[in-house]
Amino acid sequence: MSDFDKSVPPQLDADGVDRRGFLECMTWAGTGMLWTLAGGLPSAVTMTKALAATPNTPFTFLQISDSHIGFDKAANPDARATLREAIAKIKALPMKPSFMIHTGDISHLSKDNEFDDAAEIIKEAGIPVFYVPGEHDLLDEGQGQSYLKRFAPQSKGAGWFSFDSQGIHYIGLVNVVNLQAGGLGNLGTEQLEWVKKDVADLSASTPIVVFAHIPLWTVYPEWGWGTVDGAEALSYLKRFGSVTVLNGHIHQVMQKVEGRVAFHTARSTAFPQPAPGTAPSPGPQTVPAGDLRKYLGIATIDFVRSSEPLAIIDRPLAG
Amino acid sequence: MLTSNTIFSRRSQIFGLALIAAIMAGFPVLADDAPAAAPSGTNTKVKIDNFTFNPAQLTVKVGTTVTWQNVDDIPHTVVSIAAKMRSKALDTNDSFSFTFKDTGEFSYFCSLHPHMVGNIVVTR
Numbered sequence: 072m073s074d075f076d077k078s079v080p081p082q083l084d085a086d087g088v089d090r091r092g093f094l095e096c097m098t099w100a101g102t103g104m105l106w107t108l109a110g111g112l113p114s115a116v117t118m119t120k121a122l123a124a125t126p127n128t129p130f131t132f133l134q135i136s137d138s139h140i141g142f143d144k145a146a147n148p149d150a151r152a153t154l155r156e157a158i159a160k161i162k163a164l165p166m167k168p169s170f171m172i173h174t175g176d177i178s179h180l181s182k183d184n185e186f187d188d189a190a191e192i193i194k195e196a197g198i199p200v201f202y203v204p205g206e207h208d209l210l211d212e213g214q215g216q217s218y219l220k221r222f223a224p225q226s227k228g229a230g231w232f233s234f235d236s237q238g239i240h241y242i243g244l245v246n247v248v249n250l251q252a253g254g255l256g257n258l259g260t261e262q263l264e265w266v267k268k269d270v271a272d273l274s275a276s277t278p279i280v281v282f283a284h285i286p287l288w289t290v291y292p293e294w295g296w297g298t299v300d301g302a303e304a305l306s307y308l309k310r311f312g313s314v315t316v317l318n319g320h321i322h323q324v325m326q327k328v329e330g331r332v333a334f335h336t337a338r339s340t341a342f343p344q345p346a347p348g349t350a351p352s353p354g355p356q357t358v359p360a361g362d363l364r365k366y367l368g369i370a371t372i373d374f375v376r377s378s379e380p381l382a383i384i385d386r387p388l389a390g
Numbered sequence: 391m392l393t394s395n396t397i398f399s400r401r402s403q404i405f406g407l408a409l410i411a412a413i414m415a416g417f418p419v420l421a422d423d424a425p426a427a428a429p430s431g432t433n434t435k436v437k438i439d440n441f442t443f444n445p446a447q448l449t450v451k452v453g454t455t456v457t458w459q460n461v462d463d464i465p466h467t468v469v470s471i472a473a474k475m476r477s478k479a480l481d482t483n484d485s486f487s488f489t490f491k492d493t494g495e496f497s498y499f500c501s502l503h504p505h506m507v508g509n510i511v512v513t514r
């Protein structure tokens with residue numbers, strides 16, 4: 072595996088499309104993944120490595136997910152404390168990320184005080200935050216009005232939006248609204264139409280980052296871990312040389328590369344969930360109290376030392 | 391040769407043994423796959439446990455109040471479009487009750503975890 076500062080030159084296909092062939096991701100044990108754009112190539116490094124390294128990187132951003140403020144059950148009696156620890160790690164980074172994205176389940180029950188506390192803690196990071204909602208953020212009387220007002224006032228529909236930053240096009244999607252019985256996450260026709268239009272005028276060499284709460288790919292339908300029309304959204308992105316899909320919801324790292332599309336899920340800052348099919352249900356996984364932060368990533372050094380970095384390499388030229 | 395009949399009867403036997411064991415142990419019996427019937431004007435319970443409605447299939451008389459209780463440490467909801475029934479998010483140990491005043495078959499699900507589905511048949 073290459074190190075953080077390794078850069079790989081973009082490769083051109085016969086059709087002249089910049090494949091941006093090399094996407095690398097190493098997960099820091101869950102609090103967040105730090106994404107960098109080095110030499111035009113997005114890559115993620117462990118935060119531990121980022122803390123130790125003094126890289127010459129023009130651009131970074133960060134993903135956190137599933138803070139579940141208000142959760143106080145056995146799996147983690149104090150989700151506020153672990154979010155605070157995550158934010159402290161982010162603040163300690165020698166290079167400040169330009170912004171972070173939060174991939175949903177900010178709160179546990181959409182209560183005002185949960186949203187207030189989450190915003191207060193996250194604000195400490197001192198960088199802009201872009202949110203998409205999780206299903207736990209839409210439990211207020213207005214079925215999401217409270218979330219929209221607080222976290223995505225400029226968004227469209229149920230909270231989707233896009234923006235550009237330093238050459239990358241970011242698309243925040245909402246797949247937790249109007250879920251159908253027996254089904255998976257759901258984007259809906261209105262949002263799909265919007266995605267189609269949103270990317271219509273972009274050059275195929277623009278790196279795309281798509282983020283949403285529930286995985287846009289099918290991880291484990293038996294537990295509802297997937298998005299029924301996720302493939303359709305991704306079909307509009309087929310012509311792009313580099314697509315990175317970032318999700319949360321499943322409270323564990325899961326990665327896959329399909330052609331030029333790299334899929335990643337981030338850990339939660341609140342509690343772990345079991346690997347697909349390894350438990351009777353996807354409910355919170357209670358680990359020995361001393362081990363919780365390993366699953367959330369707070370004990371990052373041990374985690375990183377004890378395992379090879381998870382690496383996903385996008386190799387469209389081989390596909 | 392193992393036919394589906396043998397499987398069925400073996401299953402029944404196993405269930406029967408489990409039933410006897412449960413009665414001997416003094417536990418109430420809830421079978422996942424056996425529709426339970428409840429008389430009119432009464433209450434009956436559905437437990438939400440491990441991301442499942444238990445029992446998931448239930449037959450009741452008109453006028454029966456069904457109470458769902460969530461014992462998971464994750465919130466769930468109980469939503470039925472046909473029955474015009476929608477609970478708020480039920481946190482751990484929260485309950486939701488609904489009285490079925492019409493006959494018919496009412497499927498329902500959890501709007502947070504839509505793979506969780508259940509069915510209530512209301513008879514006269």
Ligand SMILES: [Cu+2]
Nearest residue numbers: 466500502503
């Ligand atoms: Cu549920």
